[in-house]
Amino acid sequence: MPKAALILFAHGARDPEWAEPMRRVGAALRQQAPELRVELAFLEFIQPGLRECAESLLGEGFERIVxxxxxxxRGxxxxxxxxxxxxxxxxxxxxxxxxxxxxxxxxxxIVQAMAAHALTVAGG
Known part of the structure; x- marks a missing residue:
C-alpha cells in the first residue's frame, strides 16, 4: 500500500487566526490517528500553499496524497x-x-452537525 498523507485544504485569509479551526481539526486527526500524516495547506494568504505542501510530502516519500x-x-x-x-x-x-x-x-x-448546532444556537 502506498505511503499516504492527508492535506486539509482551506481557502485562507489575511487574518492568521482564521485558520484556527483547521488547526484544531488537524490536531484532532493526529490524536485520533497518529499513524496518518496530516498537513494543512491554503489557497491564498496563508502558507503553505497546496503545491508547496504536496511537493514537501512527495519529497518525504509519500506516494498518495488525499x-x-x-x-x-464546491464553488x-x-x-x-x-x-x-x-x-x-x-x-x-x-x-x-x-x-x-x-x-x-x-x-x-457535516450537514447534520451544522443543523444540530443551528438548533442549539436557536434554543431548540
Whole structure:
C-alpha cells in the first residue's frame, strides 16, 4: 500500500487566526490517528500553499496524497482552480496519486452537525 498523507485544504485569509479551526481539526486527526500524516495547506494568504505542501510530502516519500477541501461547498475554486493545480502536480509527479475529496461541508455527517448546532444556537 502506498505511503499516504492527508492535506486539509482551506481557502485562507489575511487574518492568521482564521485558520484556527483547521488547526484544531488537524490536531484532532493526529490524536485520533497518529499513524496518518496530516498537513494543512491554503489557497491564498496563508502558507503553505497546496503545491508547496504536496511537493514537501512527495519529497518525504509519500506516494498518495488525499486533498480534503475544508470548504462548505464546491464553488469556483474547487471546480476550476484546484483541479488545474492538481493536474499540474500530476504532470510533474506522474508516479504519485493525487485524490481530491468532496468539500467537507457536503458530507451528510457535516450537514447534520451544522443543523444540530443551528438548533442549539436557536434554543431548540
Amino acid at each position: 486533498v480534503l477541501p475544508m470548504f462548505i461547498a 469556483g475554486h474547487l471546480k476550476r482552480d484546484v483541479p488545474l493545480l492538481l493536474d499540474e502536480l500530476r504532470r510533474g509527479h506522474p508516479r504519485a496519486c493525487f485524490e481530491l475529496a468532496a468539500a467537507v461541508g457536503e458530507a451528510e455527517t
